[in-house]
Amino acid sequence: MLDFLKGPVFAIQEFFLLGAKAVKNIFRRPFYWSDLFVQMDIIGVGSLPIVLLTGFFSGAVMALQMARALSNYGAKEQTGVVVAITLVREMGPALTSLMVAGRNASGMASELGSMKVTEQIDAMRALGTDPVQKLVVPRMLATAITLPLLTIIADFVGIFGGYLVAAGILGLTGTQYWTSAWRAIEYSDILQGLLKPFVFAFAISLVGCYYGLNASGGTQGVGRATTQAVVMASVLIFILTFFITKLFVGEVY
Amino acid sequence: MSSDAPILEFQQVTVDFGDSLGLDNVSFQVREGDARIILGAAGSGKSVLLKTALGLLRPTSGRVRVFGEDVTDLNESAWFPVRRKLGVLFQEGGLFDSLTIAENVAYPLENNRKDPLPSTDVFQRVKEALEFVELGHTLDKVPSELSGGMRRRVGIARAMVTKPRLTLYDSPTAGLDPMTSYTIVALITKERCVHNTTTMIATHRYQDGHFLANYTYNGQTQSIEPRRHHGEDGDASTRFWVMREGRLVFDGTQSELGRVDDPYVAKFMKPRMDCNGN
Ligand SMILES: Nc1ncnc2c1ncn2[C@@H]1O[C@H](COP(=O)(O)OP(=O)(O)OP(=O)(O)O)[C@@H](O)[C@H]1O
Numbered sequence: 001m002l003d004f005l006k007g008p009v010f011a012i013q014e015f016f017l018l019g020a021k022a023v024k025n026i027f028r029r030p031f032y033w034s035d036l037f038v039q040m041d042i043i044g045v046g047s048l049p050i051v052l053l054t055g056f057f058s059g060a061v062m063a064l065q066m067a068r069a070l071s072n073y074g075a076k077e078q079t080g081v082v083v084a085i086t087l088v089r090e091m092g093p094a095l096t097s098l099m100v101a102g103r104n105a106s107g108m109a110s111e112l113g114s115m116k117v118t119e120q121i122d123a124m125r126a127l128g129t130d131p132v133q134k135l136v137v138p139r140m141l142a143t144a145i146t147l148p149l150l151t152i153i154a155d156f157v158g159i160f161g162g163y164l165v166a167a168g169i170l171g172l173t174g175t176q177y178w179t180s181a182w183r184a185i186e187y188s189d190i191l192q193g194l195l196k197p198f199v200f201a202f203a204i205s206l207v208g209c210y211y212g213l214n215a216s217g218g219t220q221g222v223g224r225a226t227t228q229a230v231v232m233a234s235v236l237i238f239i240l241t242f243f244i245t246k247l248f249v250g251e252v253y
Numbered sequence: 254m255s256s257d258a259p260i261l262e263f264q265q266v267t268v269d270f271g272d273s274l275g276l277d278n279v280s281f282q283v284r285e286g287d288a289r290i291i292l293g294a295a296g297s298g299k300s301v302l303l304k305t306a307l308g309l310l311r312p313t314s315g316r317v318r319v320f321g322e323d324v325t326d327l328n329e330s331a332w333f334p335v336r337r338k339l340g341v342l343f344q345e346g347g348l349f350d351s352l353t354i355a356e357n358v359a360y361p362l363e364n365n366r367k368d369p370l371p372s373t374d375v376f377q378r379v380k381e382a383l384e385f386v387e388l389g390h391t392l393d394k395v396p397s398e399l400s401g402g403m404r405r406r407v408g409i410a411r412a413m414v415t416k417p418r419l420t421l422y423d424s425p426t427a428g429l430d431p432m433t434s435y436t437i438v439a440l441i442t443k444e445r446c447v448h449n450t451t452t453m454i455a456t457h458r459y460q461d462g463h464f465l466a467n468y469t470y471n472g473q474t475q476s477i478e479p480r481r482h483h484g485e486d487g488d489a490s491t492r493f494w495v496m497r498e499g500r501l502v503f504d505g506t507q508s509e510l511g512r513v514d515d516p517y518v519a520k521f522m523k524p525r526m527d528c529n530g531n
């Protein structure tokens with residue numbers, strides 16, 4: 001009767017086994033440094049333009065929206081506060097991670113998936129290389145290192161985008177905006193804002209690698225793996241962000 | 254180890270994929286110098302058999318012995334030294350498309366961290382292997398720049414560069430035209446005769462087996478020539494297997510294969526009547 005659950009349960013178990021193996025392998029030799037740097041370049045530097053764009057415009061849009069709502073209470077000067085807090089706590093991590101999920105979870109799934117269906121993964125194992133060590137560990141670490149950094153950049157350009165709107169359109173002064181924004185952010189906000197991308201990084205990279213390594217059925221299978229990886233990574237980001245937020249909000253109240 | 258001990262042995266090996274059986278109670282022994290032609294329809298389990306011999310798939314039950322060592326319960330890292338003694342050509346090629354041809358062929362040598370070769374020796378071996386498959390001029394190309402048949406030959410070079418005692422070829426001629434197929438089988442025959450490699454070939458094509466059983470490489474004239482027959486079986490060390498739905502349904506010499514009535518088995522004897530060209 002519960003047969004239909006067998007597939008998903010098995011997949012979740014396999015996913016966690018892959019995660020455990022990848023984490024354990026971080027401390028194993030050989031460590032593929034050059035693969036790590038290549039992946040950091042692809043994920044970090046490669047995502048920079050899109051992260052700058054989305055970060056900037058989300059800050060700008062937020063300033064527009066918030067200023068309108070706040071002016072109802074005569075609190076337009078508080079725009080900087082709201083933009084900064086929302087970006088650092090929530091929007092920066094979530095948007096950046098979603099962008100990286102779209103770019104890199106799919107990239108990993110399709111790259112590893114093609115390697116799987118052309119038997120390069122089998123060849124690797126046959127020729128004495130552990131695919132988890134060579135492929136998964138560098139991708140996981142590269143994402144875990146670069147995603148928090150990308151988030152910081154997105155937060156900053158977002159707040160800057162908000163400032164341009166506040167100063168250019170809403171007529172606030174720079175001091176009003178920046179000092180209120182700066183004062184509003186607490187250490188727990190920064191902690192929360194960096195913990196999220198760090199956790200999401202593991203979800204994104206492991207999901208991408210998992211779907212890639214389990215691709216089957218030729219080119220079509222690679223396409224399927226890629227789509228599933230992006231969807232699954234994005235959904236996981238939303239679920240995880242809820243729980244991490246809950247953790248921090250629960251602490252405050 | 255005495256030379257009689259089987260180089261590869263399966264004892265009642267079953268590989269269960271849950272929804273289907275990849276191998277169904279397969280038993281056999283392969284000895285040093287033997288050749289095995291594994292015939293069978295698509296999906297009959299040829300690739301699964303070869304991958305099980307390499308430890309890439311795990312038997313659900315039964316025992317596997319490689320070079321006399323029981324490898325059934327080895328974990329992944331314990332498999333590495335065993336696999337190092339085997340050569341393999343994958344059905345889909347398995348060439349690393351981010352590496353050049355020379356790097357691909359060097360991979361099994363350089364990846365051996367236990368006793369690494371000096372890099373000049375590696376280069377020499379790589380060159381030799383590529384010249385053996387007549388691709389000495391492609392060292393710095395990448396796989397996507399080569400034709401399908403050339404990639405297959407690079408795969409053969411990579412399989413033989415470590416001078417393995419047992420080499421597994423998965424569908425080496427699949428998807429190639431008859432001339433290129435001939436080149437590939439001739440190379441495999443040459444490799445078998447020159448290095449006395451134990452050889453297992455999975456294939457759809459009966460002609461591949463026929464060639465391997467009846468032709469030999471003459472080192473003096475450097476050419477392929479018909480084997481001198483010791484009776485109607487030709488070379489008794491070359492045996493044919495037929496697989497069907499994961500089972501080994503025929504095991505015998507070429508002439509025994511010719512006398513079988515079973516329509517599924519006999520099908521592989523009449524290649525020209527198969528409109529798929531298989
Ligand atoms: N990793 C796997 N997971 C699940 N099923 C598999 C797996 N590998 C193979 N199979 C199944 O096992 C059966 C045998 O497959 P195999 O690849 O050995 O066939 P084959 O004889 O090599 O066919 P072909 O001539 O097309 O290469 C097929 O039904 C296949 O779907």
Ligand SMILES: [Mg+2]
Pocket residue numbers: 299300301344423424
């Ligand atoms: Mg096959």
